[in-house]
Amino acid sequence: MPNDLIIETRALSKRYGRKLALDRLDLAIPRGRVHAIVGANGAGKSTLFRILLGFMPPSAGDARILGKDSQALTPQDRSRIGFVNEEHTLPNWMRVSQVVGMQRHQYGRWNQQAFDGVIGHYHVLPEQKVGQLSRGERAGFNLALALAQGPELLVLDEPTLGLDVVAKRAFLESLLYSNAADDCTVIYCSHQMEEIERVADNLIILERGQLKNMSAPEEFTARVSHWVADVPFKGPELHTVPGLLEVQRLDGLHHYLVLDQDDGFERFLREAGARNVQSMPVSLDRAVNAFLAKNHAAPAAA
Numbered sequence: 014m015p016n017d018l019i020i021e022t023r024a025l026s027k028r029y030g031r032k033l034a035l036d037r038l039d040l041a042i043p044r045g046r047v048h049a050i051v052g053a054n055g056a057g058k059s060t061l062f063r064i065l066l067g068f069m070p071p072s073a074g075d076a077r078i079l080g081k082d083s084q085a086l087t088p089q090d091r092s093r094i095g096f097v098n099e100e101h102t103l104p105n106w107m108r109v110s111q112v113v114g115m116q117r118h119q120y121g122r123w124n125q126q127a128f129d130g131v132i133g134h135y136h137v138l139p140e141q142k143v144g145q146l147s148r149g150e151r152a153g154f155n156l157a158l159a160l161a162q163g164p165e166l167l168v169l170d171e172p173t174l175g176l177d178v179v180a181k182r183a184f185l186e187s188l189l190y191s192n193a194a195d196d197c198t199v200i201y202c203s204h205q206m207e208e209i210e211r212v213a214d215n216l217i218i219l220e221r222g223q224l225k226n227m228s229a230p231e232e233f234t235a236r237v238s239h240w241v242a243d244v245p246f247k248g249p250e251l252h253t254v255p256g257l258l259e260v261q262r263l264d265g266l267h268h269y270l271v272l273d274q275d276d277g278f279e280r281f282l283r284e285a286g287a288r289n290v291q292s293m294p295v296s297l298d299r300a301v302n303a304f305l306a307k308n309h310a311a312p313a314a315a
């Protein structure tokens with residue numbers, strides 16, 4: 014293997030008219046494990062996948078997937094990539110058994126055990142028509158089909174969107190307990206941080222088409238801290254607060270969520286007249302959402 018990157022982009026840009034959806038993106042995703050890609054709406058995730066899967070050319074730069082230029086993928090290369098999105102598009106009129114028969118015929122590496130392992134989490138019967146399945150069952154059926162394909166790369170794009178809590182849990186369990194998922198690289202795009210916390214080894218944050226973070230989720234969480242202080246009056250001018258992501262005043266106390274601050278932040282608050290300064294850790298959900306909201310709210314550079 015020339016390099017062990019499953020996805021690699023170099024200075025990848027995509028422009029739609031006046032809009033820059035991907036901005037000289039350099040991304041290197043190693044083979045294996047589960048990588049989450051998160052970003053606010055419009056960050057460029059779908060654009061990135063459309064280019065990576067060869068559905069659209071970039072405006073500049075290049076994108077490689079499975080070690081190949083994404084614009085030169087053959088049908089055989091594509092069969093090495095499993096894809097599940099929130100639409101769960103399958104012909105409604107076909108029976109489950111007919112879809113399975115068709116896929117088994119299409120994919121030489123078809124793995125019936127992987128299919129059975131995933132579908133066993135759902136009450137899906139072979140004689141049912143796809144259109145009769147519930148949303149959650151359809152998501153599970155799609156996941157079972159994608160894993161049975163024996164993919165090297167499995168892309169899950171908002172796979173649990175619109176599912177209730179029970180169906181979301183079933184989807185995650187069936188993914189986590191599948192041996193087939195251990196054998197491939199999984200890219201998980203989602204806005205659901207509790208899912209990312211459970212499944213992801215690597216957290217990739219995209220913002221306005223640029224890479225903002227690539228680390229273990231817990232390393233990112235450790236970069237964000239929550240400080241509570243009794244600060245007189247309005248507290249320090251917000252533009253002077255280092256690393257500020259979010260500020261709130263609750264019950265007379267100031268709550269600051271800040272990025273990349275150490276104990277020096279306590280000194281800063283005390284110098285601003287604060288008493289009873291305390292810091293506490295935050296959840297991944299809080300950390301990511303504060304980070305995205307802050308950057309999203311800032312005016313874009315011209």
Ligand SMILES: Nc1ncnc2c1ncn2[C@@H]1O[C@H](COP(=O)(O)OP(=O)(O)OP(=O)(O)O)[C@@H](O)[C@H]1O
Nearest residue numbers: 029032033034052053054055056057058059060061
């Ligand atoms: N065909 C298009 N023509 C013009 N602009 C587009 C087109 N597709 C996407 N965009 C713009 O490019 C930017 C990135 O869109 P993209 O769909 O890649 O984001 P996303 O991260 O997938 O968002 P979401 O989480 O909402 O699906 C957005 O600002 C969007 O308005």
